[in-house]
Amino acid sequence: MQTDLLEEARRQAQICNACRYCEGYCAVFPALQQERAFSDGTLTQLANLCHNCRGCYYACQYTAPHEFDVNIPKALAEVRQDSWEAFAWPGNIASLFQKSGVLIALATIAGFAILFLVISTFRPSGGQGFYAVLSHSAMVTIFLPAFLYPIVSLWISLRRYWHETGGSRVTLSNLADAFGSAARLKNLSGGHGDGCNFEDEDRYSNARRFAHQAVMYGFLLCFASTCSGTILYYFLDSPGPYPFWSVPKLLGVPGGLLILAGGAELIRLKLKADKGLGAAEVWGGEMGFVLLLLFVALTGLALYLLGGTVALPLLLAVHLGSVLAFFLLTPYTKMAHGFYRLAALVRDAQRKGAS
Incomplete structure (x- = not known):
């Protein structure tokens, strides 16, 4: 460091x-x-x-x-x-993204989208909806490593953080305290509960807290939607596409809308706030992450609305490309801050327990 x-x-x-x-x-x-x-x-x-x-x-x-x-x-x-950046694994990608986050996100999405378009020319013999364009086995082959990679990378990074900060053995009480604070985003409400001054010196507001909550719970709903679809496919012999009143859609659609609303508000607040009170040199990287998250949600909702039209192959390629870019870049984007913040809350719970 x-x-x-x-x-x-x-x-x-x-x-x-x-x-x-x-x-x-x-x-x-x-x-x-x-x-x-x-x-x-x-x-x-x-x-x-x-x-x-x-x-x-x-x-x-x-x-x-x-x-x-x-x-x-x-x-x-x-x-x-x-x-x-110091704890990231491998670390050189982290500093590069913070300097040119928007360009890297765009280039990664475009590259993966083109890859998926090429793959989609080899249409599977069967399948409906998405699977008529790209087989389920092809999706699993591509996305399973992409899902596991950020988990391994973040695990290594957080171990380095835990060692640096002198963390000790974690108890259930530590976890309960940390997850309780994270679920409510307690520290974004200020010590008095009226919010913080992120937007304006003279105005307390919970807007940033609510925007973060919308993004966080929207992401969790989308993740739960993907998990429910996996259960339906593998354990209940019910492949997609799924109707609106199915569990994957009832979780995924509200999740995508929450990400859009929360992400748009975060962008508004970031544009309005004083850059001199943060790490100004990584402003572009932070903005790049929020835009990437918004793009994933937007293309996912567009795919749901237009999935039955001739636009399906292109929309699917762009959406899958953005999702793949999101997963692979997660350890180096602002997304990683949620994991570090949770680790910090666990460490703080240990401090409070020892005092």
Whole structure:
């Protein structure tokens, strides 16, 4: 990890620890105030615990032009981003995506879409709907490794994070505490529950919290839809396509709509927010991820609506290409932050249990 970023975060953390004005703002400050000296691992943990709400910055009396020049959201955002790149496996892809996320996402989608179009010219002898264009066995052959790869990559990355932050054996109580906070996105509501100041210095809002919740639960619904389709296919001998009132559609369609609504709101907020209070150099990579997620949801819904038309082969190729790009790029995009944030919450639950 970059020493200069850690040193700047350490300097600012020491000032915050002496001041303690922001004691109740979020989970970062109780954890920070338990320390007397800040190791690299401690700073990495604090950075990943931070949700970049920015309320502490607007409340701080030591921001520029004060000589202390405190900007703890920016300092922690830069350490957080650097930690993701340092722990990523393999790591060189992570830094590349953060610099050119939109271009990489577009190129990856286009490349995979062309690949699927070529494969679809070898039509299977049987099958209905999607399977009349691309066989189920071909989809499994392509997507199973693509699904397993990010799991292995993220597992290696999180092990590195856990070792760096001094994590110990995880208990069920730790997991319950962490998942409870994650499910409610508790730290995005601010210490007072009125929201954070991400959009505007003078306005508290839960808009960012609700947008994150829409994306998170939308993604989980889509994942559940895929799992239910797998169960229907393999265990109940019921291959697709499925009608609207089937479990896969009742989960997948609302999930896609939630991702679209939440992702669009996140883009609006990101365009409106002050870039100087985050890791500005990776702004493009973060935007690239949100756009990729939106594209996956949009093409999935379009495929559902137009799947019975002549547009099916092209739509299927583009959608599968975007899904494949999403999976393979997951360890290097902002998607990885959810896993690191959950690990940080587990680590914080251990801290609270030991105090």
